[in-house]
Amino acid sequence: MWQNAWPALVLLALMVGIAWALKWARGRMPGLPGVPGQQGPALKMLASLPLGPQQRVVTLQVGQGEHATCLVLGVAAGTVSKLHEMPLPPETATPSPPAAGGFAARLAQQLVKGPGDAPR
Numbered sequence: 734m735w736q737n738a739w740p741a742l743v744l745l746a747l748m749v750g751i752a753w754a755l756k757w758a759r760g761r762m763p764g765l766p767g768v769p770g771q772q773g774p775a776l777k778m779l780a781s782l783p784l785g786p787q788q789r790v791v792t793l794q795v796g797q798g799e800h801a802t803c804l805v806l807g808v809a810a811g812t813v814s815k816l817h818e819m820p821l822p823p824e825t826a827t828p829s830p831p832a833a834g835g836f837a838a839r840l841a842q843q844l845v846k847g848p849g850d851a852p853r
Contacts, residue, residue, distance in 0.1 A: 779803070794821060 779792040787810040795802045801821040807814040 790816070 775795070775797050777794040779794055781792070782790045784790060789808050791806045791808055793804045793806065795804055803819050803821045804815060805817040807816050
């Protein structure tokens with residue numbers, strides 16, 4: 734019985750060894766996604782506008798602070814094209830707090846009043 738099991742056990746050990754070696758090599762390569770402490774440039778989607786069933790225009794913020802850049806990309810089935818690139822102003826690169834009279838404030842006001850006090 735063991736003579737039939739040896740090839741399977743050797744193959745299993747080989748596969749486990751390859752998986753361990755790939756995991757070890759991934760931790761030693763800089764710039765790979767998912768590796769802690771080795772992140773690439775920060776990406777943030779600012780807006781997305783659908784133009785058709787498979788086409789859209791996407792605005793991305795790349796980087797942070799004074800090095801932030803805004804990219805306008807055209808995305809279609811199988812292709813991504815850079816339409817425009819510009820530096821982002823410093824006040825746009827940092828998110829601003831919501832306005833005091835905005836939706837969140839009005840929602841909080843309604844929640845404090847309770848559901849029975851809502852206007853009809």
